[in-house]
Amino acid sequence: MQILDSIIIGAGPAGMTAGIYLARSGRSCVIVEAGVAGGQVFINHLVENYPGFPEPIKGSELAELMEKQVRRLGVEIKNSLVTSINKEKDHFLVKGYNLELKSRTLIYAAGSKPRPLGIPGEERLFGSGVSYCSTCDGMFFKGKDVVVIGGGNSALHGAEYLEKICSSVSLVHRRDEFRGDLMLVERLKGSGRVKMLLSYEPLEVLGDKKVDSLRLKDVKTGKTLDLKCDGVFIYVGYQPQSELLKGLCDMDDYGYVLTDNSMSSSLKGLYCAGDIVKKAHRQMVTATSDGCIAALGVNEYLNKNK
Ligand code: NAP
Numbered sequence: 001m002q003i004l005d006s007i008i009i010g011a012g013p014a015g016m017t018a019g020i021y022l023a024r025s026g027r028s029c030v031i032v033e034a035g036v037a038g039g040q041v042f043i044n045h046l047v048e049n050y051p052g053f054p055e056p057i058k059g060s061e062l063a064e065l066m067e068k069q070v071r072r073l074g075v076e077i078k079n080s081l082v083t084s085i086n087k088e089k090d091h092f093l094v095k096g097y098n099l100e101l102k103s104r105t106l107i108y109a110a111g112s113k114p115r116p117l118g119i120p121g122e123e124r125l126f127g128s129g130v131s132y133c134s135t136c137d138g139m140f141f142k143g144k145d146v147v148v149i150g151g152g153n154s155a156l157h158g159a160e161y162l163e164k165i166c167s168s169v170s171l172v173h174r175r176d177e178f179r180g181d182l183m184l185v186e187r188l189k190g191s192g193r194v195k196m197l198l199s200y201e202p203l204e205v206l207g208d209k210k211v212d213s214l215r216l217k218d219v220k221t222g223k224t225l226d227l228k229c230d231g232v233f234i235y236v237g238y239q240p241q242s243e244l245l246k247g248l249c250d251m252d253d254y255g256y257v258l259t260d261n262s263m264s265s266s267l268k269g270l271y272c273a274g275d276i277v278k279k280a281h282r283q284m285v286t287a288t289s290d291g292c293i294a295a296l297g298v299n300e301y302l303n304k305n306k
Pocket of ligand 1 (some may be wrong): 044046047048049094118149150151152153154156157173174175178179180202235236237238281282283
């Protein structure tokens with residue numbers, strides 16, 4: 001079996017940027033992706049903070065442009081769910097559905113997945129009114145009443161997307177100040193079509209076979225309230241998809257990988273990039289930046305370890 005210079009796991013902005021840089025350094029590499037190229041960006045309704053796009057661009061469009069660039073440079077994106085990663089002497093062995101690959105280095109850029117709230121009813125009614133993705137599921141709620149939970153950019157973008165489709169959108173946040181960008185908050189307030197319920201804590205998703213209402217607690221008075229709705233969109237952050245790296249390299253208690261300033265993990269030859277990495281800020285530009293640094297690090301490593 002051919003031993004590649006590198007395998008990149010994840011075709012989000014971090015993985016695709018790593019692919020661009022490795023291809024331009026003349027390194028053999030393959031990107032493996034379980035879903036669609038673009039990762040979280042693909043499901044972002046609008047992106048307006050990525051330099052070079054003066055007008056807001058749909059996340060899916062930006063993801064497709066990145067994928068085109070990667071493919072033009074000759075990097076193959078294989079569609080498979082990776083099930084194991086092992087380091088054997090001087091190479092990595094990656095196995096997945098219909099997949100077995102070997103490489104001298106590996107760039108892990110598998111990103112993150114939505115973090116559940118962990119309240120009663122959430123798991124039971126997932127797919128029956130509970131969702132973590134407005135662009136994927138919003139159309140199922142056309143003309144209906146929905147609630148968005150969270151105060152970060154994901155929740156604000158989600159509310160902005162849904163207010164154009166749904167009959168009503170209530171945005172529930174546990175504090176009276178949003179965490180997300182002021183510009184987005186102002187725009188939502190300006191539209192006047194999103195009802196803001198600040199300082200409310202979600203307690204339970206109610207409904208028999210589908211969502212019927214959301215039970216909330218007014219943090220200031222302690223009183224509870226059942227808010228009638230057909231859908232509940234949960235945006236309370238993300239968690240790293242780093243299960244496959246357990247035991248291979250150092251991570252923090254939450255599963256974020258510890259890297260040095262060349263994105264190298266504690267395991268020789270294993271680099272990480274994007275949302276999987278322990279760092280202060282997770283944005284698309286920071287993910288692409290990580291991907292670039294990881295690829296340059298890999299190139300240097302391969303030069304030193306011929
Ligand atoms: P986030 O910024 O971590 O915000 C999570 C929100 O959920 C916070 O407002 C938090 O409240 C709330 N929350 C957490 N646990 C909760 C609980 N148990 N009950 C109720 N509320 C809870 O996550 P995010 O919005 O998904 O964003 C993640 C990163 O991606 C951020 O860096 C964000 O800027 C970035 N992002 C960027 C874009 C863009 O630029 N286009 C779009 C989306 C996301 P508190 O505020 O009280 O902690």
